[in-house]
């Protein structure tokens with residue numbers, strides 16, 4: 001039987017300002033299973049980033065239920081959600097969100113330094129080196145992010161997302177700041193990670209990249225209007241990575 005990583009039912013999100021209420025999500029029912037690669041598409045403003053923020057516990061739903069690995073997480077305190085987020089979720093954003101003052105090594109190590117159960121420097125080093133090798137960036141460990149190309153920075157962000165062995169990776173427009181060659185390389189890497197068992201949920205505007213997912217969700221006005229399964233998703237182009 002397929003094992004679910006997360007389940008949402010009836011999730012809504014309302015943003016209230018003095019002038020208006022925005023119903024960003026209007027009742028989302030969604031289950032993501034271990035090993036899934038889910039893509040989320042839809043027009044600007046339809047609620048994709050809001051959904052990803054709630055999936056990753058960066059924001060709380062206004063109503064509805066949300067469980068991660070069977071645990072109800074829709075009503076946690078900030079401290080509880082920060083703990084579960086650090087243990088179970090890896091994020092990859094369009095704008096990389098690396099810290100320019102830290103080396104590549106320290107950027108990737110950062111999530112491990114905020115663990116509830118402290119890790120030794122030796123354990124951290126092993127984990128960081130393994131993830132840098134996975135994204136072919138071992139040779140840049142002591143660089144600063146602003147000394148790297150966009151594609152290389154996104155690969156460091158992937159290493160940082162993976163280092164804590166999360167239950168799922170949440171990815172928002174990972175190729176939005178990249179040219180097509182680096183975008184294709186990042187997508188090939190994400191698809192490879194999924195082939196090795198990583199559960200992925202990715203927002204993208206690019207239909208070519210949405211086609212690489214095993215399940216495609218279409219969002220409109222805060223609702224899932226369509227969900228298609230793909231048993232034979234399109235494969236990433238095999239291209240050499242820029243060193």
Ligand SMILES: Nc1ncnc2c1ncn2[C@@H]1O[C@H](COP(=O)(O)OP(=O)(O)OP(=O)(O)O)[C@@H](O)[C@H]1O
Pocket residue numbers: 015016022023024042043044045046047048049050051
């Ligand atoms: N913090 C906020 N306060 C008020 N309204 C918000 C907030 N965040 C998002 N919204 C509104 O909620 C709706 C959904 O926004 P969201 O960012 O999820 O869209 P999106 O699908 O990710 O769009 P895009 O493709 O442009 O990134 C929009 O109407 C947006 O203006």
Ligand SMILES: [Mg+2]
Pocket residue numbers: 048049050
């Ligand atoms: Mg968005």
